[in-house]
Amino acid sequence: MSQIRHCQICNTAHNFSVKGLLSYPKHFDDKTIHKYYQRLMKKIEEHNIQQIPFSNDHICYQIENDICENCWLFMHQGFYCNKCQIYNHNNENEYKICMLCNVQYCINCENTLELFSQNKLCRTCEYNKNESLGTPSFLISFFISLLIPCFACSFFFKKMMKTVEKFHYTTSQYTFAMITFVIIFPFIYFLSIIGFVALLIFKVLVWIFQIMQSFKKVRMISDYLHQFSHFLYKCCQLNYIIGNPFMNKFLNLRKPSVYFILGVGPGSGKGTQGELLSKNLKFAHLSAGQLLRDAITSNSEHKSTIENCINNGVIVPSHVTINLLDKAIFENQSSESFLIDGFPRNYENMQCWIDLMDHKITFKSVIHILCSRQSMISRIQERSKTSGRSDDNLQILEKRFVTFENDTQKIIEHNRNLNQLIEIDGDNSIEKVQAQILELFNKSLIH
Ligand SMILES: Nc1ncnc2c1ncn2[C@@H]1O[C@H](COP(=O)(O)OP(=O)(O)O)[C@@H](O)[C@H]1O
Ligand SMILES: O=c1ccn([C@@H]2O[C@H](COP(=O)(O)OP(=O)(O)O)[C@@H](O)[C@H]2O)c(=O)[nH]1
Structure with missing residues (x-):
């Protein structure tokens, strides 16, 4: 006692x-x-x-x-x-x-x-104080884990719908977009919601336990819950970080890449090289001139306008050509890269293309084939024997050279100033010219 x-x-x-x-x-x-x-x-x-x-x-x-x-x-x-x-x-x-x-x-x-x-404070208390989930970080986690995915979801979904309508997706791009939106994004979003709900529950528990702080054990549990809610908060952040690249990938997904191939006039070999490049690089080749000629034979509504322009060696109104190119790109869904030959021909072509097509495609560069006037004339004379083209005669050819000098040359200069022009010596044989272009692609000098 x-x-x-x-x-x-x-x-x-x-x-x-x-x-x-x-x-x-x-x-x-x-x-x-x-x-x-x-x-x-x-x-x-x-x-x-x-x-x-x-x-x-x-x-x-x-x-x-x-x-x-x-x-x-x-x-x-x-x-x-x-x-x-x-x-x-x-x-x-x-x-x-x-x-x-x-x-x-x-x-x-x-x-x-x-x-x-x-x-x-001792190190442990200092650490706990910094690491504990205060109201500001709780609000941040609320935004990150719930609201941002929510806004992002509706934003991206709207964007997807718009882009799917507007842009010319290839089948694989479309499939990827669907997988991203239908499976991956909801899954990530779902995880975020789970994370947030758990966070909310634990936060409430933490608050309740904090009220009863005088009980040492409860306080201990509360500390653990604090840590745990902080961990969940980090998970939510991670969730967002992981989810984001998928979204970014979709955003970059995917406008077709477009390369233009121009010459120094008719017969410089842009059609020939474009055709070969499409085979070697699996690009889709579109010849603006050929599309216009096809529009004549298919009796399109602009038949007479096109015919008139071609037979006078002048440039067809931009919206007519761009409309045909747009349709051709859209119909060719399996291709991701397009090589357009003979376009843009003048400043108006280029401006109109930027207005109507720039948001639908990713512009890459302009391949410019240089060639002597003499070679061009003799090639066109040779081509006229089999091409059946009404404009492959010396009289119209002369007009086409004039149009090139007055109009197309300005586009070439413009692209040269922007460093978007890749010049190729087109006086060599077909194979050599092709090899030269392919080498530049391989060395990523054309990208
Ligand atoms: N490097 C070349 N050497 C010789 N002939 C060529 C060369 N490139 C093209 N040709 C020929 O010249 C003609 C015109 O070529 P093409 O590619 O149709 O020119 P463009 O599209 O620039 O008007 C074609 O008959 C083609 O076979
Ligand atoms: O974007 C284009 C491409 C061609 N053309 C017309 O189509 C003709 C033939 O063009 P193409 O490129 O087929 O042949 P090239 O003249 O280069 O041999 C040109 O003279 C123009 O009248 C046009 O107006 N806009």
């Missing part, structure tokens, strides 16, 4: 034994300590032993083995120094420094402070 003693502070009989320190204001002498303490005890009761305001101006009174439980509780408002085995008073917002040994303690727990600790 423990010995009955009298508390040195309040003088009540007790069998509770602990060493301790009690601080009290300096201006109190020994006789008034007792009164003072009673007043403090009253305060303790009033404040439900939670918080007692102390001034800085306190002195310490060391008590050995003679403190009752009430007084001990009072002193327990302070902190325990493991080294000196005493309780110290703890003034709010001040360092916890043991009055005997001057060791500093973390204001949040009972760990001693490490060197260079900040904010009066």
Whole structure:
């Protein structure tokens, strides 16, 4: 049985034994300590032993083995120094420094402070404080995990619908778009929602447990939940990070690539080289001139306009040619790259193409085949024997050269200034010219 003693502070009989320190204001002498303490005890009761305001101006009174439980509780408002085995008073917002040994303690727990600790907290508390999921980060996670995918979903879906209607997707591109939207994106979105709901539940639990903080175990669980909700928050972030590239991939998906091939006039060999390149590089070859000639034979509504222009060696109105090119690209869904020969022919062609087609395609570069006038004339004369083209005669040929110099030359200069022009010597044999172009493609000098 423990010995009955009298508390040195309040003088009540007790069998509770602990060493301790009690601080009290300096201006109190020994006789008034007792009164003072009673007043403090009253305060303790009033404040439900939670918080007692102390001034800085306190002195310490060391008590050995003679403190009752009430007084001990009072002193327990302070902190325990493991080294000196005493309780110290703890003034709010001040360092916890043991009055005997001057060791500093973390204001949040009972760990001693490490060197260079900040904010009066030990490393663990500092880390927990930074890592815990505060309201701002919670709101961020809300946006990241729920709202952003939600907006993104509707945005991308609308975009997909628009683009699928507008752009000429190849079958594989279309399939990829569908897989992205129908399977991958909802899956990621679903994960995000799950992550968010779990986060919300845990956050509520954390709040509930925080209210009941006085229970140590609950506080511990609450800490774990804090960590866990933080982990979920990170998962949500990751989810978004992983989901995004898929979306980006879709956004870049996929406008057909377009290369233009121009010459220095009729007969420079652009049609011949375009045909060969399409075979070697698996590009689709579209000849603007051929599309126009086909439109004449198929009695298109612009038949007479086209016929008139071709037979005068002048350029057909832009919207007519672009309309035919657009249709041809759209009908050729299996190709991802197109080589368009003989277009654009003038500035208006180019401007109109930019307005009508630039958003549907990815423009790559212009291959420009150089050739001497003499070679061109003799080639066209040779071609006229079999081509059956009404414009393959010397009279119209002359007009076509004039049109080239007046109009097409400007486009060539424009592309040269933009560094988009790749010039090829077209006076060599067909094979050599082709090899030269292929080499540039292989070396990625044409891309
Ligand atoms: N490098 C070349 N050497 C010799 N003949 C060529 C060469 N390139 C093209 N040809 C011939 O010249 C004619 C005109 O060529 P083509 O490719 O139709 O010219 P373009 O499309 O520029 O009007 C064709 O009969 C073609 O076989
Ligand atoms: O974008 C084009 C391509 C061709 N043409 C017309 O079609 C003719 C034949 O062009 P093509 O490119 O087939 O032959 P080239 O004159 O280059 O041998 C030209 O003279 C033009 O009248 C046109 O107006 N716009």
